[in-house]
Amino acid sequence: MLAQAKAKDKSRGPNAGATSWMEADAMEMTLPARAFDRAYCQQGLQFMTDPTETAKRVLKALKPGGHFTCAIWTQATAEENQIIYHLGEALRDVGCERFVAVAVKPMSWARSRPEGAAKIEDLLIAAGFINPDVCVEDGDFTFPDLPTAVEIAKVGPYGEELASDAALWTAFAENFSRRLAPFVQSDGSVVVPARSFVGHGVAPWN
Numbered sequence: 001m002l003a004q005a006k007a008k009d010k011s012r013g014p015n016a017g018a019t020s021w022m023e024a025d026a027m028e029m030t031l032p033a034r035a036f037d038r039a040y041c042q043q044g045l046q047f048m049t050d051p052t053e054t055a056k057r058v059l060k061a062l063k064p065g066g067h068f069t070c071a072i073w074t075q076a077t078a079e080e081n082q083i084i085y086h087l088g089e090a091l092r093d094v095g096c097e098r099f100v101a102v103a104v105k106p107m108s109w110a111r112s113r114p115e116g117a118a119k120i121e122d123l124l125i126a127a128g129f130i131n132p133d134v135c136v137e138d139g140d141f142t143f144p145d146l147p148t149a150v151e152i153a154k155v156g157p158y159g160e161e162l163a164s165d166a167a168l169w170t171a172f173a174e175n176f177s178r179r180l181a182p183f184v185q186s187d188g189s190v191v192v193p194a195r196s197f198v199g200h201g202v203a204p205w206n
Contacts, residue, residue, distance in 0.1 A: 001022060020160075039067070039068045072199070073197075083141050083183075101157060102158055103158070104149035120132075129202060133199070143189060
């Protein structure tokens with residue numbers, strides 16, 4: 001992820017401000033107190049052992065009045081974030097029930113509205129932020145073709161085991177492909193709707 005970010009940073013041009021890069025455990029990070037104006041966490045809090053504690057660490061690093069924004073997927077269902085829902089169902093269909101909980105984890109923490117929005121707002125309050133608010137943002141997952149979309153299963157922690165069994169992978173890929181077929185566009189690309197909660201809080205002024 002850092003490598004990709006650094007590559008994009010180089011394309012910003014010679015007049016762009018300098019960027020510092022650091023790889024660290026968000027649960028253990030030690031940043032300068034009251035040093036930053038803004039902080040953003042893109043699809044990360046749901047993976048933390050203690051999301052509230054992580055948000056507290058972010059708060060300590062923000063200047064008074066600083067802003068924290070976090071994006072967290074809504075729940076994967078047949079109606080929302082279908083790509084992960086169908087990934088889980090395809091795994092279940094081919095007898096890989098043990099992988100399902102891990103596969104859908106990125107889209108299971110926040111749940112759906114209004115429960116998910118309230119959960120994020122409560123987290124921000126518990127961490128010490130003021131004026132919390134949560135909205136819903138719609139986007140999409142876009143892939144150049146169906147085989148590339150199916151390949152996302154190999155990225156998960158179960159991916160190597162799934163792909164190492166040729167017969168199992170073939171059965172899974174066929175099942176997942178059928179599930180994603182309704183999202184194939186006329187040019188062959190695959191576009192699946194995506195939905196996230198976006199939470200925002202402000203560091204207290206005192």
